Amino acid sequence: MxxxxxxxxxxxxxxxxxxxxxxxxxxxxxxxxxxxxxxxxxxxxxxxxxxxxxxxxxxxxxxxxxxxxxxxxxxxxxxxxxxxxxxxxxxxxxxxxxxxxxxxxxxxxxxxxxxxxxxxxxxxxxxxxxxxxxxxxxxxxxxxxxxxxxxxxxxxxDHPDLEGCTSxxxxxxxxxxxxxxxxxxxxxxxxxxxxxxxxxxxxxxxxxxxxxxxxxxxxxxxxxxxxxxxxxxSNITVGTGDDCISIGDSTSNIYISNVGCGPGHGISIGSLGKSGNMVQVENIHVSKVYLKGTTNGVRIKTWQVGKGYVRGVTFKDLYFDSVENPIIIDQNYCNIRGACKELQSGVHISDVVFINFYGTSSTDVAINLNCSRSVACTEILLKSIQLTSASIGHTLTSNCTNAFGYTFGMVQPQPCLQI
Structure with missing residues (x-):
């Protein structure tokens, strides 16, 4: 049956x-x-x-x-x-x-x-x-x-001052x-x-x-x-207070498709390498995802103290409905933004494809590729990205730091990858 x-x-x-x-x-x-x-x-x-x-x-x-x-x-x-x-x-x-x-x-x-x-x-x-x-x-x-x-x-x-609080x-x-x-x-x-x-x-x-x-x-x-x-x-609907789906270390051959996500924090790879360990994540495929009102779209986040790699990742056929931060790579992830000292190490992120993305962003920076100055992101591909602002009169932008790759077809907002 x-x-x-x-x-x-x-x-x-x-x-x-x-x-x-x-x-x-x-x-x-x-x-x-x-x-x-x-x-x-x-x-x-x-x-x-x-x-x-x-x-x-x-x-x-x-x-x-x-x-x-x-x-x-x-x-x-x-x-x-x-x-x-x-x-x-x-x-x-x-x-x-x-x-x-x-x-x-x-x-x-x-x-x-x-x-x-x-x-x-x-x-x-x-x-x-x-x-x-x-x-x-x-x-x-x-x-x-x-x-x-x-x-x-x-x-x-949520209650940091509570005696006996639990993490x-x-x-x-x-x-x-x-x-x-x-x-x-x-x-x-x-x-x-x-x-x-x-x-x-x-x-x-x-x-x-x-x-x-x-x-x-x-x-x-x-x-x-x-x-x-x-x-x-496949074929799941998730609405929670955190990631709809999150992918940790030492994972490979993961296939995710036909997902409804929201509310929540989107779909994440990471965070990885927090303890300075050797990261090994590869062959991750995410497709046919509908994200509504999430605080992130798809993201890869790694700590500077980590080593190793994230490679062979594909995000394909995603629709965003008023999503904050639709596309994020962050090799400088920190619990408190900007509080972690810049290091000469990092997890190498390479061969990552974003293809056929449509919909609206509720933040002005819709593509944010924040890569390490020491271990750059390489072989990033943006293809057929059409994102517009969820707010009337706002123009979307991209932000890139040490991110290398290529674009094909229409990519909106204007990409900032280095060749």
Missing amino acids: ACSIYYLTNIKTAMGHFALALILGLACAIFACSKSNEDAICFDVMDYGAVCDGTTDDSQAFFKAWNAACSSETENPSIIIPKQTFLVNPVVFRGPCKAKNINFLILGRVLAPDSPQAWEGLDPSQWLVFHGVSGLRVSGSGLIDGRGNGWWEQSCR LAPTALNLISCKRSSLKDIHFVNSSQTHVLIMGCDGMDIGNLMIQAPEISPNTDGIHIQASNDVII
Whole structure:
């Protein structure tokens, strides 16, 4: 059964398609455990003691169902979270599992604890974790609710003078060291921090997700990818308080397409090299993205103390609706603008393509390529860029420092690349 949809950059159409994905996700779940599917054996969390009243901790029932499915000799076991409401404390679902593939079907609502105190003595960076699983398939028509308000109210970013403020909060869903796995059709809301983390994974297929959090919520990235390879992200809608999608170090072969982004901070590679480490990021492809009212469009940001490279990056077919800073490369990234001393080191950014960009900028500098005076940006290509101001009477400009490359076709605003 085909369980994919096509995302259109019109938000209303995307919402309609997301509803269709929920229906198809439910159909897929039913098929996975139907009698006609001889390889499928289902492990319903209700059979392992889940109370599903939204107030009683059901994490042990989830954990027991996982262990039973993971140790099962069947080819395609499925853990079922039915159409009920479940409170789940922090839990780690560990592999490897005996089955070639293992399904985790979320049809109901999974709630995080509503108080940070539930994490006392535990890792405060994670809530739901899959670790070391191959052939994992997380899907369904359900909702994962991080209930992050308690963490936001004590965030050091927004409450720096608060005694005991926290700079680290739980990611809603962590996929760590997983291979040949997928995440489909789930609706995420209000994670305490990042909604989905892909860490140390190889071969991930992510699609048909809806991710939502308030625009003012701190550090609530939609999806963050770190130290992972061969990741496909498609047909998703993200509106949060931070990056819609962010790409960290040691990543390669990342393909992102058909994304609705906003509110949020756009799509980012970085920041990279903060600790002076060797950066290795390459073969990143982003296409067919609709950005509305975001604080950035697409950006690459690196610290001067870093080393290594970012190369082979393509941003193609993007539409901007009143977006601040549509195109940014910043090799002099600093927590406080202008506060970091200029150094003779840097991450080399090269072979970056911006092609077929249309729409409006809410800032006057629409193209900002701030490259290191010591390690220049090279082989930058701007092709078919048509950006206009979102404000009547304003003229857009470009700003370049030590950025080398070429332009083809119409590029507006006037480019400033050095040849």
